[in-house]
Amino acid sequence: MPTAVDSMSIWGLIEEASVLVQIVMLILVAASLASWFVIVQRSRLMASARRSLQRFEEQFRAEGSLDRLFNQTCGQTSAAEQVFRSGFSEYQQLSQHASTESTAVMEGAQRAMTVAIAREEKRLEKNLPFLATVGSVSPYIGLFGTVWGIMNSFIGLSQVQQATLAAVAPGIAEALIATAIGLFAAIPAVIAYNRFAAGSEDLIASYYTVADELATLLHRRLHTPGQR
Template sequence: MTTLSLLAATSISAPARLDPMQLFLDADFVVQAVIIGLLLASIWVWTIIVGFTLRLAGLKRKSAHFEDDFWNNDNLDALLDARRRKESPSARVAYAGVAEYRRTQKSGLKDREGARERIALAMQGQVAEEADGLAARLGFLATTGAVAPFVGLFGTVWGIMNSFFSIGQQQNSSLAVVAPGISEALFATAIGLFAAIPAVIAYNRFSGKVGLFEAGLQRFADRVGSEISREMESI
């Protein structure tokens, strides 16, 4: 068989387009394990992205509604009941400050500056706790964004090693022998990037949103602290 006929046969048997499923099925079991792990990580990344987006939107809506009620309602006991505290971060922040103020009232306002500081610290601690709880699962996005490309690269290196092993076995370095193995190997890198890129973008974006949400809670806490301070001065 001449070189031209060999090339013609190869072009006839070659697939018309890239088939990811066939690349996966033809890959070595190690490369397949890498691809499966990266796909599972990608699914979890998108689950976090969707869940975080919905959760943050709900918390913002509940906090805004509570803050409007807080400044237009004199009945703090009804406003800071257990149900509202469970639903709204702003309610929990306000409750931390009001609860500390009430404890101070019971012991007597002997040191107003110390009381103001304790109230502010109580609300700051609650603000930090709310932000930490919101950002709890973002660490997985950062880990996936940093690690997934290297995991995919491991699969690629392993696949290329198999390709060179095939070259040695068949004693043939033609493109028809090398290309399938290299394609399968590079597919692992592509899946690694597929998992990593959304994770990095989402982590950076969500980290900024958590910072803005925390800053909004802190501004609310400062206003609550100012109101409590004015009430203390009137006593």
Template sequence: MSLLDTLSAGAASAPTRLDPIELFLQADIVVQLVIVGLVLASIWVWAIIFGFSMRMGNTKRKCDAFEKGFWSDDDVDGLLDTRRQNDNASARVAAAGITEFRRSHKAGLRDKEAARNRVAQAMDGQVALEADKLANRLNFLATTGSVAPFVGLFGTVWGIMNSFFQIGLQQNSSLAVVAPGIAEALFATAIGLFAAIPAVIAYNRLSNTVNGFEARLTRFADRVHAQVSREMETV
């Protein structure tokens, strides 16, 4: 076989594109562990994104239905009991204010202004609690967005160190010796970015959604507080 034929055969057998699975299988065990951890983090990030979106949509629909009925239904107690059983954020906010109002009314309402402040504080506290419950799982998105690139970089640094070790071991600094190890190492950084970028985008977007929902509950609480204040004036 001629030299030209040998080169042609080698070119034909060489890969024509990157194979992520092959890069993973050929990587050092430390780099493999880094990649597996980042892939699991990425899966969890997407699970949080889809789960939160579905939960947020369901929560808004429940709150819409409750708030519509709250201002038109005379049986407030029955409405509150039903909605609280159905896990309704607006119902819990209204219940916090109305419960505090009834406690103050039972005590005689000697200081109406203080009673108004207690009602407002009770609802404000419940609004903050509802927002915290919604935003609780978003902390993982922020953590992944901040840490994943550095975890991937750690895998890259380790892989490059291993490539230099192979150079010293084989006494050969040709590109054919170091290129595979460097490619495997850089793959860890790519996976880190793959996990971090959606996490950062989702965290900013979903945090804005939580802030908007908190503002909505605050406006509803203000309306309830105004209604309770009018009730106090007639007592």
């Protein structure tokens, strides 16, 4: 003959859980949904940044004139193009003044590109601390709900004359659901955080490579008139 434990579903266990455990579960579900929203948003952003970087690198190396490339990238908003336009625009403004030393021209262009890269780095790393927080805190929140549920189960067990597994099992099961939800929220957040952090570092390194290549060409142009 089936017992109440056999016929009880996961949803039924959640409904029978204490108010505090239900609040813990609700917090974890909300954190999981928010983290998945961030994961999808960051995935699209990273994919778009990689595509635009690859497209610009091909254009940058194929174009024979920096002036034409500057005009072609007018109105473009991708990070690589913004780095290029910031550096080249600063170079043009400073090099127009004959009194400006070549060292000052190059330093100004490099600073402009560094600022553009720092701005993009901030954009790429936006919301990553939230994923890190969800990944590190969710298991402990779930564990708190589990401890509270098990504590209530043993308190209830002490109030009955005959202690049986059927009496304590539902309470323990509903408590363990909180831990499961906490892990469900934490694991994707940790994986996504590591992936996005590594991807962000790779993109930033590529932007610095673009900046260094442009600085080399500008230095050559500054000291060898007629170059690109």
